Amino acid sequence: MALFGLIPDRTPEPPVSAGETAEAARLAALQPAHPGPRELRAQAVHRLQIGIFGLAGMLLLVSLANVIMDRAKQVERTTTPAAAAASPSASPSAANDPLVDMGVAPELPVTGGAKPAARPTTRPAGN
Template sequence: MPPSAREIRAQAVHRLQIGIFGLAAMLLLVGLANIIMDRAKQAEAGVTGTQVQAEAPSKSNSDPLADIGAVPSPETSQTAPKGAAAQGR
């Protein structure tokens, strides 16, 4: 006995529901993976930024007067006598 039109329609609706549910699940899975990857990149960038900030103050703290311009920085004072000695001779 062949299936009736009603049974054929019920099977088609069931297959359509399963297909739509599968597509929605894949979209949700890809979206979740994208969110996780973005958070991981932000966390990695935050760690790198923190390391750079931690290293920068140690260099500036070595001579705070040179940072504010009260005294010449050690880099310029090392190069200045060489230039001054060459001009004076």
């Protein structure tokens, strides 16, 4: 905060006797040292850099989300008429299939005929 003039300048301490120097050294080690003006400026610049990079990151994140939403709306606009046209001609069994409703599985036509039987394969008898 010395950058803004809130911390007063350091004043030299009065001389202390030899017996009190050990106690003063112990107390000085417990108290945090005030950073100098160069260190305070470096901290301020670091905070400013972090803030600018954070704002830039959020701007990129919001821009990416906007692009994704625009593409999703564009795809929805182009595929909605095709889905509405296919809906009236849907077969009765497709209404019971949720995968076809979501568009995950293709809609297969239901035929009235019987299913073809699988033909058994014959192996040659000469092993």
